[in-house]
Amino acid sequence: MRQPLVAGNWKMNGSTESIKHLLDGIKRSLDVVSKAEVVVCPPYVYLSGVQAQLAGTAISLGSQNVSEYKAGAYTGEISTSMLLDLQCRYAIVGHSERRSIYGEKDVQVAAKFAAVRAAGIKPVLCVGEVLEEREQGVTEDVVARQLDAVIALEGVEALADGVIAYEPVWAIGTGKTASPEQAQDVHAFIRNRIARLSAVTAEKVQILYGGSVKGANAPELFSMPDIDGGLIGGASLDADEFISICQAAV
Ligand code: PGA
Secondary structure, eight states, rough: OOOOOOEEEOOSSOOHHHHHHHHHHHHHHHGTTTSSSEEEEEOOHHHHHHHHHHSSSSSSSSSSSSSOSSSOOOTOOHHHHHHHHHTEEEEEEHHHHHHHHHHHOHHHHHHHHHHHHHHTTTTEEEEOOOHHHHHOHHHHHHHHHHHHHHHHHOOOOGGGGGGEEEEOOOEEEEEOOOOOHHHHHHHHHHHHHHHOOOHHHHOEEEEEEEEEEOOEEEEHHTSTTTTTTTESSGGGGSHHHHHHHHHHOO
């Protein structure tokens, strides 16, 4: 019932030339990935160029971050209205790299979620524990705290206007994927927590897995009942790898 979604988070990678090459490769194989909605999230400065190259395709555009403020004296920031201007349909909020390197806190991430939603863009809310938290057995507490910050600000039904991405931080860019069972456990926990407040919202909301997803491990991960697709970092920079992940989302 939930449409699978595969989003490529290119992070701070690429150039005009390499992006053109990557998109040409993805577009060539697009007809075989029709089951999943496919999203690419380039660095801000390439959004406009990528938007032009995506014209006439079914691939959606997303941003990797956004400001929680509307406009004005926020040097270096990008607003939701700018994203809309470039036809961004998705905006990642609260990626673990934003949380850990740039100190974004749950309250700020919730404010970003709210700003994105208010603009009619779909927020992709990232949640996930670091290795130490997993080893301490507090994964569920951490994920619940990150989720509850958004619910407290926007109400539970708001989650259905966005997408949740569970990304265990220890699995990001490390080659250490969570096992399908480990991921499914946390996805089920997230869905059950939402269901306690709104069964309808829980049923609707797509929950993506992220963390070293590749063509080889995607089929097993995506076959889990509560995994609705993936947020893909490194492997989204390789057209063949990204396409094979998209093909696994059925
Ligand atoms: P990875 O990154 O696929 O390179 O582990 C995932 C992410 O950070 O979104």
